[in-house]
Amino acid sequence: MKAFILAGGFATRLWPLTEKRAKPLLPLAGKPLLSHLVEKIPEGIPITVSTNQVFAKDFEKWKAVSDKREAIRILIEDAGHEGEKLGALGAVAKWVREEKIEEEVLLLAGDNYIGFSLAEFLKAYEGNPLLAAYDIRDREKAKQLGTVIAELKTKNQKLETCHVTAFEEKPKNPRSTLVSTGCFLLPASVLPALISFAREKPDNIGGIFEHFLAMGTPVDCKAFVEPWFDIGSFEAYLEATKALVGENVLGAPTDDGNVFEGSVVLGKGSKVLKSTLKNVVLFDNCTIDDCILENCILDNGCTLKGVDLTGKMLRENTTLIRD
Amino acid sequence: MTTPGWLFVMITMRNFALTRRQASLRNFAYIAYATVIGMAGFALAFYFLKETLFSRLLLLMGGALSTIFVFFWHIIFDRVQRIALRTGYPTYPLLVIGTNREAVRLIESLERARSPFAPVAILDGKGTSLKEIAGIPVLGKLNILEDVVRQKKITHLVQCDQLEHSFNLLSLCTKLGMTYLLLPSLLGIIQQREHV
Numbered sequence: 306m307k308a309f310i311l312a313g314g315f316a317t318r319l320w321p322l323t324e325k326r327a328k329p330l331l332p333l334a335g336k337p338l339l340s341h342l343v344e345k346i347p348e349g350i351p352i353t354v355s356t357n358q359v360f361a362k363d364f365e366k367w368k369a370v371s372d373k374r375e376a377i378r379i380l381i382e383d384a385g386h387e388g389e390k391l392g393a394l395g396a397v398a399k400w401v402r403e404e405k406i407e408e409e410v411l412l413l414a415g416d417n418y419i420g421f422s423l424a425e426f427l428k429a430y431e432g433n434p435l436l437a438a439y440d441i442r443d444r445e446k447a448k449q450l451g452t453v454i455a456e457l458k459t460k461n462q463k464l465e466t467c468h469v470t471a472f473e474e475k476p477k478n479p480r481s482t483l484v485s486t487g488c489f490l491l492p493a494s495v496l497p498a499l500i501s502f503a504r505e506k507p508d509n510i511g512g513i514f515e516h517f518l519a520m521g522t523p524v525d526c527k528a529f530v531e532p533w534f535d536i537g538s539f540e541a542y543l544e545a546t547k548a549l550v551g552e553n554v555l556g557a558p559t560d561d562g563n564v565f566e567g568s569v570v571l572g573k574g575s576k577v578l579k580s581t582l583k584n585v586v587l588f589d590n591c592t593i594d595d596c597i598l599e600n601c602i603l604d605n606g607c608t609l610k611g612v613d614l615t616g617k618m619l620r621e622n623t624t625l626i627r628d
Numbered sequence: 629m630t631t632p633g634w635l636f637v638m639i640t641m642r643n644f645a646l647t648r649r650q651a652s653l654r655n656f657a658y659i660a661y662a663t664v665i666g667m668a669g670f671a672l673a674f675y676f677l678k679e680t681l682f683s684r685l686l687l688l689m690g691g692a693l694s695t696i697f698v699f700f701w702h703i704i705f706d707r708v709q710r711i712a713l714r715t716g717y718p719t720y721p722l723l724v725i726g727t728n729r730e731a732v733r734l735i736e737s738l739e740r741a742r743s744p745f746a747p748v749a750i751l752d753g754k755g756t757s758l759k760e761i762a763g764i765p766v767l768g769k770l771n772i773l774e775d776v777v778r779q780k781k782i783t784h785l786v787q788c789d790q791l792e793h794s795f796n797l798l799s800l801c802t803k804l805g806m807t808y809l810l811l812p813s814l815l816g817i818i819q820q821r822e823h824v
Contacts, residue, residue: 317769318755321796324771538754539792618792623799 306408306427308352309400310342311393311487311510312364312415313382315357318537321620322604327360328536329415330367332588334549335556335570337367338536339415343377345423350411351376355396358383395507398500407493414487414510418545420531423488429466429527430490434517436469437488438526439533444479450535451485451511452476455526469524474511483526485511486533495522539618543600546570546586556587572605637666649741650699650706659702660695667691710742718746723782725797726789727752727766730813734788735762748780753790773800782806788814 316323322331329339339354346352354377356364361381368377380400382391391399397412409430411423419437426437438453454471473479487510491499495517502516517524534545547568556571564581571577572589583599590606597613604621611627619625641662649655667690671682682690713719722738722745724731735747739762750766751773752758758766767776770793776782777800785801786809787794794810801808812818 315771317771318753320753320770320773539790614795616792617795620796620799623795625795 306350306411307406308346308350308411308413309397310339310352310354310413310415311396312339312354312356312360313391313393313396314416315359316416319539319542322542322602322618325621327356327363327415329354330360330363331536331542332570332572333418333536333542333545338418339367341418342413342415345419346411346413347424347427349376351378353378353380353400354415355380355382355400357381392503392507393510394499394503394513397510398503398507401496402500406496409493410491410496412489412491412510414535416536417487418532418534418536418549419486419488419529420533421529422531426488426527426529427490429525431525432492433523433525434492434495434514435490435525435527436514437486438483438528439486440528440530441482441484444482447479447482447484448477449475449537451514452479452481453483453485453526454481455483455528466525466527469514469518469526472511472514472518472524474509474515483528485514486529487535498522539602542602543584543586547584633666633670637669638662641665650702655702656695656699659699663691663695663698666694710744713744714742714746717781718744718748720745720783721748721780722746722784722786723748723776723780724750724764725753725770725785725787725793726750727756727758727761728789730811731788732761734786734811735764739763745784745786748782749776751776753793773797774804777804777806784809786811791815 310329312327312329314328316328319328319331329342330337333341343352354364356379358381361379364379368379382396397410400406401410411427421437426435429435436453438455441447441450451472451474453469454473455467455469471480472485498516498520499513502513506512514524532548534541534548536542536545550568550570552567554565554569554571556575558565558571559577561577562579563577566582567584569582569584570586572587572591574590575587576592578594580593580596580598582593585598585600586602587593588603588605591603592608594610596609596611598609599615601614601616602618603609603623604619606622607619608624608626610625612625638658667687671687675681724735724747727750731750735750738745738747747764750761750764751768751770752766753770755769756766760766784807785797787797788811791814798808
């Protein structure tokens with residue numbers, strides 16, 4: 306088995322946090338999102354991380370600095386901007402074709418946080434394409450995701466491993482709130498079908514499961530209850546931080562008349578003085594003096610003095626000073 | 629001949645704004661008020677110079693006619709100006725941020741009124757499947773903001789969605805010399821038939 310992590314997107318929805326960094330390298334609760342994912346992959350499975358030219362150096366740096374596993378390879382797509390990218394499925398197909406992959410592929414979306422164990426997920430594999438699902442319990446959110454309609458394999462079974470009867474990518478009227486988590490296991494037998502489907506729809510990773518079902522290939526699903534987040538928006542990023550950090554302060558808080566509430570993340574070199582922070586993420590080298598911040602994300606190098614902000618995301622090096 | 633005088637009175641009273649919609653009751657009230665002040669000033673100046681006053685009828689007629697003529701002049705100028713400012717590439721190209729219902733209403737309203745602020749492009753931070761709204765193209769997400777501003781020569785930006793970006797957008801507008809506008813509904817301020 307080989308693992309393939311999709312990290313070739315340009316993360317346009319998370320502007321400006323992703324203006325100069327790839328989404329999988331965004332810090333989440335103190336370490337890059339990609340590190341959370343890689344740590345979940347059982348030892349012994351070689352990992353390929355697929356990215357684009359723009360962020361290639363950042364991924365190499367991430368590999369050198371933060372990764373202890375040797376069997377990681379960074380694969381660079383020949384894409385310099387959004388319009389040139391191969392597409393998620395296109396990137397997988399190219400890799401399978403060029404590397405002549407003839408074994409199971411553990412396919413993972415690099416911008417998703419998964420709280421469940423991948424070892425547990427792999428145990429559910431019975432030779433059919435398998436996907437990990439999560440009940441998001443919100444039909445509005447389900448409209449933006451790939452939804453899974455599943456039925457139990459046997460009576461009296463809990464909704465854990467089941468047959469997928471339908472897969473709908475971003476449905477207007479979702480029939481289910483069980484959503485795909487960007488974690489898939491594909492047997493070698495379906496890889497030729499994947500390559501051929503990718504030629505027509507290179508960016509439709511969810512569509513491959515609809516294609517499998519249309520071909521009569523059974524698709525299985527393993528449902529999890531552990532936290533899962535698609536870090537695709539300001540709200541999702543804050544929500545994921547709150548879930549992972551809890552009512553704590555991550556980083557090195559100083560005792561300079563500060564009040565910290567909820568989840569607070571302080572990046573390297575960030576200083577907070579005489580301020581109240583509630584559910585705030587400070588990236589590196591920020592300076593906050595005499596401020597009240599709530600539900601805010603501040604990119605590297607922001608300087609704030611004497612301002613009160615709620616629900617803001619600030620671009621790198623923003624300076625707001627009220628004398 | 630009297631136009632510069634009226635303009636002076638209106639400008640000093642801060643009642644003159646050529647980009648405003650002119651055919652409105654409020655604008656008529658501004659002009660009528662400026663006329664009253666203007667006529668009073670004229671009569672007073674005449675008294676100081678000639679030591680005599682106008683007939684009251686002449687003053688009333690002068691005031692009424694001035695109000696009517698200045699008001700209609702504004703309306704005609706407004707029509708001509710709206711056509712002129714939108715002929716060829718708009719003089720004030722407007723970038724709309726957001727594709728929510730308020731953004732759609734704003735764009736439709738600006739287009740219907742042939743406003744001098746002509747929407748030329750839309751960006752949506754969340755991403756949308758919409759390709760256009762009322763004929764105005766949705767070009768993508770905020771990651772291409774600076775490119776769009778330069779390519780479309782944007783002079784005004786109006787934020788209709790995603791309040792978390794207000795500082796980033798304001799900062800960019802300051803940096804590039806654009807005017808930043810914020811739709812009041814984004815702050816929960818709704819103007820029509822509100823009840824508390």
